[in-house]
Amino acid sequence: MxxxxxxxxxxxxxxxxxxxxxxxxxxxxxxxxxxxxxxxxxxxxxxxxxxxxxxxxxxxxxxxxxxxxxxxxxxxxxxxxxxxxxxxxxxxxxxxxxxxxxxxxxxxxxxxxxxxxxxxxxxxxxxxxxxxxxxxxxxxxxxxxxxxxxxxxxxxxxxxxxxxxxxxxxxxxxxxxxxxxxxxxxxGANIADKSEEELIDLDAKSFELNGNNVRVAQINVVDLPEAMARKEAFLKTMENSSKENGYDMFMLLITNILDSDSEALVVGSDDNKATFEKAFGKKLEDSEVKLPGVVSRKKQVVPPLTDAFEG
The missing domain is CATH 3.90.1640.10 (inorganic pyrophosphatase (n-terminal core))
Known part of the structure; x- marks a missing residue:
């Protein structure tokens, strides 16, 4: 055989x-x-x-x-x-x-x-x-x-x-x-010894949403403030990755595994950011938004993004 x-x-x-x-x-x-x-x-x-x-x-x-x-x-x-x-x-x-x-x-x-x-x-x-x-x-x-x-x-x-x-x-x-x-x-939640380039690629998937190449990455942490202290470095790295790989939008979901809350960082065009805001019913503030209770990319992130991009 x-x-x-x-x-x-x-x-x-x-x-x-x-x-x-x-x-x-x-x-x-x-x-x-x-x-x-x-x-x-x-x-x-x-x-x-x-x-x-x-x-x-x-x-x-x-x-x-x-x-x-x-x-x-x-x-x-x-x-x-x-x-x-x-x-x-x-x-x-x-x-x-x-x-x-x-x-x-x-x-x-x-x-x-x-x-x-x-x-x-x-x-x-x-x-x-x-x-x-x-x-x-x-x-x-x-x-x-x-x-x-x-x-x-x-x-x-x-x-x-x-x-x-x-x-x-x-x-x-x-x-x-x-x-x-x-x-x-x-x-799996220790991020201190990893670069931003490593972290945004550890658990990331690309989705084709109504002609848009959308990248959604997720990292799990036990100290959310520690991760958010690297916000500007994350955003810069996400922007570079988007240019290199042709992503129309890049979302990084940072999830606290101890309390099941997340914060999201988003880069992309103004139109795509507006679509993201429509998907979650929340406004991005300086490319950032809190998403309490959101821990699942499969069930809580991709479906609303899909609806927003196709709607």
């Missing part, structure tokens, strides 16, 4: 990497020949989870067609978030929890998308449906992915399925998920 690569989105987070490893393991148990790879290096949070449960980081690829004819996607479907030569390979499987956008294939495929907080929750269901046992260390990594995407089950994206998966996986992994989860989130 021909080998297939399994990977998540660019600028991978714990869900993208952890779920790729889990889904690849499941597919191999079901008789397929797959390898989990990544489209970037793990961030600090993901590295902490990998180390805790004894995993090596997957190797990073830039292209796929030079290695395989077919790939499996997890935690994304939009081509601009995928491997650079995605159009040159067949997509045989997609497991995702995001919107479906600009996605086309030439052949039939297995596609599973559910509106849950984390892709790893869906893969947990698939293990159960196929009666495949989840190893202890893999359960810990899948648990880490759900904790990351749901901010320890505090995000509005969290569903009953996510909570059930967390309880089940924590038992298999033999960890206190609240205690471990806080340690993991804090491991």
């Amino acid at each position: 021909e080998k297939e690569l399994v990977f998540g989105h660019q600028n991978p987070d714990t869900d993208a990497i952890g779920t790729a490893i889990a889904f690849s393991y499941l597919q191999n148990k079901l008789g397929y020949n797959t390898e989990a790879v990544a489209l970037g290096n793990p961030n600090d949070e993901t590295a902490y989870a990998l180390k805790t449960f004894g995993f090596e980081a997957p190797r990073v690829i830039k292209t796929a067609a030079n290695e395989v004819n077919s790939v499996m996607l997890v935690d994304h479907n939009e081509p601009q978030q995928s491997v650079s030569d995605i159009e040159d390979v067949d997509v045989s499987n997609v497991v995702d929890h995001h919107r479906i956008m600009n996605f086309n294939t030439s052949k039939p495929l297995y596609y599973r998308a559910e509106p849950v907080g984390c892709t790893s929750t869906i893969v947990w269901k698939m293990f159960n449906e196929n009666e495949v046992e989840i190893p202890k260390n893999l359960a810990g990594l899948m648990l880490s992915a759900i904790i990351s995407d749901t901010l320890l089950l505090k995000s509005p994206t969290t569903t009953a399925d996510d909570k059930e998966a967390v309880d089940a996986l924590a038992k298999i992994a033999d960890v206190d998920y609240e205690e471990y989860g806080l340690r993991m989130l804090k491991a």
Whole structure:
């Protein structure tokens, strides 16, 4: 059987990497020949989870067609978030929890998308449906992915399925998920030793919204004032990145993981800033706005931006 690569989105987070490893393991148990790879290096949070449960980081690829004819996607479907030569390979499987956008294939495929907080929750269901046992260390990594995407089950994206998966996986992994989860989130919230260029690219995705190339980045912190002290440096770096990459608008969401509040920094044209204000019903003051309770890019940021740009 021909080998297939399994990977998540660019600028991978714990869900993208952890779920790729889990889904690849499941597919191999079901008789397929797959390898989990990544489209970037793990961030600090993901590295902490990998180390805790004894995993090596997957190797990073830039292209796929030079290695395989077919790939499996997890935690994304939009081509601009995928491997650079995605159009040159067949997509045989997609497991995702995001919107479906600009996605086309030439052949039939297995596609599973559910509106849950984390892709790893869906893969947990698939293990159960196929009666495949989840190893202890893999359960810990899948648990880490759900904790990351749901901010320890505090995000509005969290569903009953996510909570059930967390309880089940924590038992298999033999960890206190609240205690471990806080340690993991804090491991990824240290921004003092990173440059603004690194931070705006750690967890960033591009979205095509009514002809506009919109970049939305997010960083998690435990000290919001410390992060906001770097506001001018962030704005300058976002402006430079927009010029270099053709972004029509760049939004940076800075989220305090301890109280689930955020502040946003926005650069772009006056028209696009006005669209941003329309989306959130708030005025930008010197390119900044407070967004209390907003922690989810998928559920609380992209949908209102989409409506505003298309309206």
